[in-house]
Structure formats: C-alpha cells, structure tokens
Amino acid sequence: MATTAPLLSPQHARPAHLPRRLPPPLHLASHLDVPAKRMRLRRAPPPCTAKFGKFDASDAPAEAKEAEAAADGGVAQPVxxxxxxxxxxxxxxxxxxxxxxxxxxxxxxxxxxxxxxxxxxxxxxxxxxxxxxxxxxxxxxxxxxxxxxxxxxxxxxxxxxxxxxxxxxxxxxxxxxxxxxxxxxxxxxxxxxxxxxxxxxxxxxxxxxxxxxxxxxxxxxxxxxxxxxxxxxxxxxxxxxxxxxxxxxxxxxxxxxxPTGAVFRCFPGQWKVFYDDPNRPNRYLLARELTSRPDATDIERIFGGVDEQSEEAPSLMNNVMGVFSSVSRFMRIISK
The missing domain is CATH 3.40.50 (Rossmann fold)
Incomplete structure (x- = not known):
C-alpha cells in the first residue's frame, strides 16, 4: 500500500546523536469530546510545533556536537x-x-x-x-x-x-x-x-x-x-x-x-513522566519514574515538584494544570 513520504519514508529518520522530538502536544480531553476540526495524517504538522518532524543536523545541541567531535576515529558515540x-x-x-x-x-x-x-x-x-x-x-x-x-x-x-x-x-x-x-x-x-x-x-x-x-x-x-x-x-x-x-x-x-512534557512507558520499563528542558528546545528531562500509570493527581504532584526547582514555575504549572483540570474528574470517576 502506498504511504505518504513525509510520514513513512526512511530518509526522514535522523542520526542517533540528534535530539529526540515528540509529536505536537495532545489535548488530553480529545478522546472525551468531538474536536471541531480534525487533523489529517497526510498533512505535515507545522514546523514550529512538530516535535516528531524532520529537522537538520544544525539543530543538534552543542553537547551532541562535542561528543561527536571527541569520539575516537571520528565516529559519533551515542550519549x-x-x-x-x-x-x-x-x-x-x-x-x-x-x-x-x-x-x-x-x-x-x-x-x-x-x-x-x-x-x-x-x-x-x-x-x-x-x-x-x-x-x-x-x-x-x-x-x-x-x-x-x-x-x-x-x-x-x-x-x-x-x-x-x-x-x-x-x-x-x-x-x-x-x-x-x-x-x-x-x-x-x-x-x-x-x-x-x-x-x-x-x-x-x-x-x-x-x-x-x-x-x-x-x-x-x-x-x-x-x-x-x-x-x-x-x-x-x-x-x-x-x-x-x-x-x-x-x-x-x-x-x-x-503541552510541556510527555508520559511514556515501554515494556519492560516503568512509566516515565518528562518535562520540557528549559535550556534546550524540543528536549526533555525525566521528572519521575512510577510503577503504574500516573493519573491527573500524580501529574499535578510531579509537575508541582518540578515547579519548585524552576524559575518559570507559574507558567509551567498553569499550562499543565490547564489541560488536566478538564479531565481529572472524569479519570477519578472511571477509576473507581
């Protein structure tokens, strides 16, 4: 079956040393209500928000370039x-x-x-x-x-x-x-x-x-x-x-x-909550590892702890809780 080149073609894969990117932030209530306008898969996300999109080697962070330059034989070592x-x-x-x-x-x-x-x-x-x-x-x-x-x-x-x-x-x-x-x-x-x-x-x-x-x-x-x-x-x-x-x-x-991070799990690993790296665009820092899926309350506590260590605490917390407040009650009810 034919597939769209921007999505599946191998030339869009990036070298291992380049920064990881995630897809555009997902509105968590999207599976609870019907969106007014739906995104078609064949349309590439806007470059300014696409964290799963293609990007150039010039976007690599400085530490990745330094690691590559310092590698033996000129071969980049994964960091x-x-x-x-x-x-x-x-x-x-x-x-x-x-x-x-x-x-x-x-x-x-x-x-x-x-x-x-x-x-x-x-x-x-x-x-x-x-x-x-x-x-x-x-x-x-x-x-x-x-x-x-x-x-x-x-x-x-x-x-x-x-x-x-x-x-x-x-x-x-x-x-x-x-x-x-x-x-x-x-x-x-x-x-x-x-x-x-x-x-x-x-x-x-x-x-x-x-x-x-x-x-x-x-x-x-x-x-x-x-x-x-x-x-x-x-x-x-x-x-x-x-x-x-x-x-x-x-x-x-x-x-x-x-909006400001990600929740991720890949068996046999644990559940992981990430938040945006404030010093490196489109990169993430690990906030917490958990043995079970984090719910809205867990996310609130985790990002609250991150806020205490961040100078941009108000904006970070407001963005995250603005998303979770709309679904926290739903999640608590169906979890009973």
Missing part, C-alpha cells in the same frame, strides 16, 4: 540522556510499540495494550484517512511477527477493511480478519491483535477475548483501542468495563505528549 528512550519519529514509535508488545508476549504475557495517544493517530476517522492508518498498523504487525516468530491474526474493525487489506497485502506474514467475523481466530493462530477496536464493537471484543482465554490460551494485543467514549458518558457501564475487562490488560506501550 545516554533522559529522553534517549523516546522515539525520534512516528514510524519509530510504532515499531517501538511492536517491540514492547513482542517482549511482553515472549515473556508469557497474555493481554496487552499498546497505545499512541498522538494527534496523527487520534483523528483518523475522516474519509480517506483510514488507508494511511492501516498502513501504519502494518508496521506494528510486521514488527510483532518478526519479533515473536508466531502466527499472528490481525482483527480489524469491519469486514470491508479486512477484505480490502487481505487483497492488498498478499505477501503479509499475518492473517486478516474482522470483529464481525463468526470465527476471526482459528485454532492454529498463536497471537491475536485487535487494530483500533472501538466502543461500538465492545461486545465482539469481549467475546473474542473470552474465546482466547480458553484452551488453547493465546495472547491478545489491542493496538490503540477506543473502548471508552465520551459520547456515552461516565456511568456504570464504563466503570464496569474498566474494572472487569480493561483491568485484565497490561499497558505495555504508551506515548502521551503533554
């Missing part, structure tokens, strides 16, 4: 910094999510979630954008097949998409099925992957997950699930979903940009 674990572009993030999912499956894990909460993947329900979304999902699936060496079944939201992709991806090393299939997973399949399952197909999602829990027991990975929707409100069904179903999954990969 391990706080944000070295972050991906350098969107394709790298997707491959990283596939590697984390594979490591989890290879370690004996059974239920995993890999999520990239970034604008390029959040708003791809527009007409004409799904083809690009499926192309990105193939990067994840190819990585999973390569790293696990097992028979993988990719389960797409509808039968039309599954049939089209099965026709277009004749050489794919995985099988294509849909949530509406009577038997999307065959006995010989070893790993099942649900691609962006949404709340409208929740019954089918739970049914397939239950089938995979029977003999033979097989791993289930959900890539960018959308099982909680703001359109249905916060009620008993949502709380029950989190308590009885989603709580059985391990989030093995998560990328959530913030």
């Amino acid at each position: 391990e910094e706080d944000d070295s674990c972050l991906p350098s572009d969107l394709e790298g993030a997707i491959r990283q999510s596939g590697k984390a999912s594979s490591d989890f499956v290879n370690s004996g894990g059974l239920r995993a979630i890999a999520e990239l909460l970034i604008p390029q993947l959040e708003f791809l329900n527009e007409e004409g954008a799904q083809a690009e979304l499926w192309a990105l999902s193939k990067i994840f699936l190819d990585t999973l097949v390569q790293e696990t060496g097992q028979k993988v079944t990719a389960i797409f939201p509808d039968a039309g998409a599954a049939a089209l992709l099965k026709y277009q991806w004749k050489d794919a090393q995985f099988k294509c099925a849909s949530l509406s299939d009577r038997k999307p997973v065959d006995p010989e399949d070893e790993v099942a992957v649900m691609i962006i399952p949404d709340h409208q197909m929740l019954e089918a999602v739970e049914r397939i997950a239950s089938q995979l829990s029977d003999d033979p027991i097989r791993p289930l990975v959900m890539w960018n699930p959308r099982l909680v929707s703001g359109d249905v409100g916060v009620g008993f069904n949502v709380r029950n979903l989190r308590r009885n179903f989603l709580s059985t999954f391990t989030t093995v990969y998560s990328m959530r940009p913030l």
Whole structure:
C-alpha cells in the first residue's frame, strides 16, 4: 500500500546523536469530546510545533556536537540522556510499540495494550484517512511477527477493511480478519491483535477475548483501542468495563505528549513522566519514574515538584494544570 513520504519514508529518520522530538502536544480531553476540526495524517504538522518532524543536523545541541567531535576515529558515540528512550519519529514509535508488545508476549504475557495517544493517530476517522492508518498498523504487525516468530491474526474493525487489506497485502506474514467475523481466530493462530477496536464493537471484543482465554490460551494485543467514549458518558457501564475487562490488560506501550512534557512507558520499563528542558528546545528531562500509570493527581504532584526547582514555575504549572483540570474528574470517576 502506498504511504505518504513525509510520514513513512526512511530518509526522514535522523542520526542517533540528534535530539529526540515528540509529536505536537495532545489535548488530553480529545478522546472525551468531538474536536471541531480534525487533523489529517497526510498533512505535515507545522514546523514550529512538530516535535516528531524532520529537522537538520544544525539543530543538534552543542553537547551532541562535542561528543561527536571527541569520539575516537571520528565516529559519533551515542550519549545516554533522559529522553534517549523516546522515539525520534512516528514510524519509530510504532515499531517501538511492536517491540514492547513482542517482549511482553515472549515473556508469557497474555493481554496487552499498546497505545499512541498522538494527534496523527487520534483523528483518523475522516474519509480517506483510514488507508494511511492501516498502513501504519502494518508496521506494528510486521514488527510483532518478526519479533515473536508466531502466527499472528490481525482483527480489524469491519469486514470491508479486512477484505480490502487481505487483497492488498498478499505477501503479509499475518492473517486478516474482522470483529464481525463468526470465527476471526482459528485454532492454529498463536497471537491475536485487535487494530483500533472501538466502543461500538465492545461486545465482539469481549467475546473474542473470552474465546482466547480458553484452551488453547493465546495472547491478545489491542493496538490503540477506543473502548471508552465520551459520547456515552461516565456511568456504570464504563466503570464496569474498566474494572472487569480493561483491568485484565497490561499497558505495555504508551506515548502521551503533554503541552510541556510527555508520559511514556515501554515494556519492560516503568512509566516515565518528562518535562520540557528549559535550556534546550524540543528536549526533555525525566521528572519521575512510577510503577503504574500516573493519573491527573500524580501529574499535578510531579509537575508541582518540578515547579519548585524552576524559575518559570507559574507558567509551567498553569499550562499543565490547564489541560488536566478538564479531565481529572472524569479519570477519578472511571477509576473507581
């Protein structure tokens, strides 16, 4: 399948010594309400805000250039910094999510979630954008097949998409099925992957997950699930979903940009909260590592601690809390 050059072509990958960049900050309430204007994947983000965008070697920080100049034989030595674990572009993030999912499956894990909460993947329900979304999902699936060496079944939201992709991806090393299939997973399949399952197909999602829990027991990975929707409100069904179903999954990969930082997890590593490096644009410093996903209260405390050490504390705290105040109540309710 053809893909857009600015997003997937290898010439956009940057050398290892260049600074890491994240995608544009994500409005955290975007998955709770319907945005007035959605971003198309094929449009490159504006240069001034694109932290996942292409940039020149001249943008490299001074310390990176010094490390390169001091390296033996003129070969640049990678410098391990706080944000070295972050991906350098969107394709790298997707491959990283596939590697984390594979490591989890290879370690004996059974239920995993890999999520990239970034604008390029959040708003791809527009007409004409799904083809690009499926192309990105193939990067994840190819990585999973390569790293696990097992028979993988990719389960797409509808039968039309599954049939089209099965026709277009004749050489794919995985099988294509849909949530509406009577038997999307065959006995010989070893790993099942649900691609962006949404709340409208929740019954089918739970049914397939239950089938995979029977003999033979097989791993289930959900890539960018959308099982909680703001359109249905916060009620008993949502709380029950989190308590009885989603709580059985391990989030093995998560990328959530913030206005002044990011929340990141890549299995088997811990959850990490980053904040913007005030001295180096588009670079990040590690604020805290946690054993579980940080909620709004955790973020408030972490950035509050960062503020005490920063001369720009008021603006930093106001920016972060302006985002989290709109969703903190929602998160507390559905976590009960």
